[in-house]
Amino acid sequence: MAKGTRTAKTAEQLKKDVEIAEQKLIALKRRAFSGEITEMIKNSTIKAEFDKILKEAKGVTDIAILEAIGTIVGIKRLVISQSPKATRKPKAK
Secondary structure, eight states: OOOOOOOOOOHHHHHHHHHHHHHHHHHHHHHHHHHHHHHHHHHSSHHHHHHHHHHHSTTOOHHHHHHHHHHHHTOTTOOOOOOOOOOOOOOOO
């Protein structure tokens, strides 16, 4: 069995590795703080205010309301999308 020699990674390869590691770190932070943030939101009046706005603004989608909130709050590069409802294949009998 022939073994090749290990070559040092180039700067470009290292940059890619750093980018991948940063993406993983962001995802890990998001998962770590999601429970805490969920509890904060449940204990606040955000849900009641959102429901009030949704009821008063006839014909406006919840996505449009979230985009407006993001703009007002000052969140830069906020992208909100809604995927179609997932349907499952019916069970064969």
